[in-house]
Amino acid sequence: MANSIVVGAQWGDEGKGKIVDYLTEGSDVVVRAAGGNNAGHTVISGGRKYILHLIPSGILWPGKLCVIGNGVVMDPLGLIEEIAKLRGQGVTIDPSNLLISETAHLVMPYHRALDRAREARRGDKKIGTTGRGIGPAYADKVERGGLRAVLLKQPEVLARELRDRIGMHNETLAAAGADLVPVDETIAQILDAAAILAPHVTNTAVRLHQEIRSGRNLLFEGAQGTYLDIDHGTYPFVTSSNTTAGGACTGSGVPPRLIDRVVAVAKAYTTRVGSGPFVTENEAISDMLHNMGREFGATTGRARRCGWLDMVLIRYAVMINGADELAITNLDGLDGLDRIQICTAYTLRGETLEYPPATAADMEECVPVYEEHEGWRQDLSAVTNYNDLPSKAKAYLDRVAELAGARISLVGIGPAREQTLVV
């Protein structure tokens, strides 16, 4: 299987966690390389539900090494909480199966405060962030004022640097009329967390290369999705990292020539949480899915916006990520429909677009061009073999593959590990 990257082809929540969990069986090391605990990856295994935010989903499999790479922004307090919760569910986590890159940047309480303050200031132009401090943490990294995980092993330096940064960011918070971050209390809290996490911190790039040389297979767990990518997404309604396939390399120290396979994950329809353009958004689909108790965010609990499958997005995502394969999840979400629409192109001021336009304002103006398919009107959740899918469901998938320009290798017909069909 060699080294594989799993990425989201839409606006996140495509079911990457479930697909990564499925592919972990054939992998040895699972790596997160971007984003932070804005991610929420749901895995249902052995009838139990787990939600992963910073820890790679591979942690649920015994004997797999999980790595938080240098491209991740890591919230030490969030990570400790996540570790405690997973341990409470019986998952083993220690420095033998969870490593943190020493050059991963830290998300600090002032980043969360700044995230909230900036969103409040944006008013009705808000991005609808997860409030986890992701944007301000990446901003500090790029501005060269960030603190990195290596400092968790140097408490005196960490305390000194923290005092400086809290002072600096409190000036901004004061100017915004926001609550200040308490200095001594925050330093004490972070130093406690540092003592717990320090044994996990190492040069993960060296370790990953050692693993590769020993013949082990790496699986990169994408976070967020292609249209939340800071460069390729629907800017400014995006996250602050490179969520696309290239981010797996820069965010881990594993070079592009060692990557063998890219799997893009997409739902059989489209969802988005937070603000920004959404060409195929559809209230009836949203209501249908929400009434089924589906499409509520794993991190914030917010109801996700829903709509028809948008092949303009998938086509471009396949290109940008170099996806060889598509994993289509949540096909069962369309079970009850008589008619299903697929968006094949957009029209914008009389012009037909095959790829998304550059600005959010133009995208807001795009009108979807739909192609109608007949629904299969059948419960798919108990299907165990791809060939046993109704012919109308297979026809839908064939058309998706044709429009995407990539083959479909996996199909999800329910949230559980077993509800994954191999094509």
Ligand code: GDP
């Ligand atoms: P991620 O962020 O990409 O890992 O996705 P999330 O876990 O945030 O959201 C995906 C949701 O869809 C979760 O509730 C999953 O349990 C669920 N899910 C994933 N694949 C399937 C599927 O094929 N069918 C159904 N019914 N649910 C699925």
Ligand code: IMO
């Ligand atoms: P997973 O990995 C869906 C969205 C937020 C918001 C925008 C910016 O579970 O697919 P941020 O907090 O990152 O500054 O928010 O990005 N967002 C996600 N939406 N799934 C995610 O992760 C997301 N991570 C961020 O809702 O619109």
Ligand code: MG
């Ligand atoms: Mg999610």
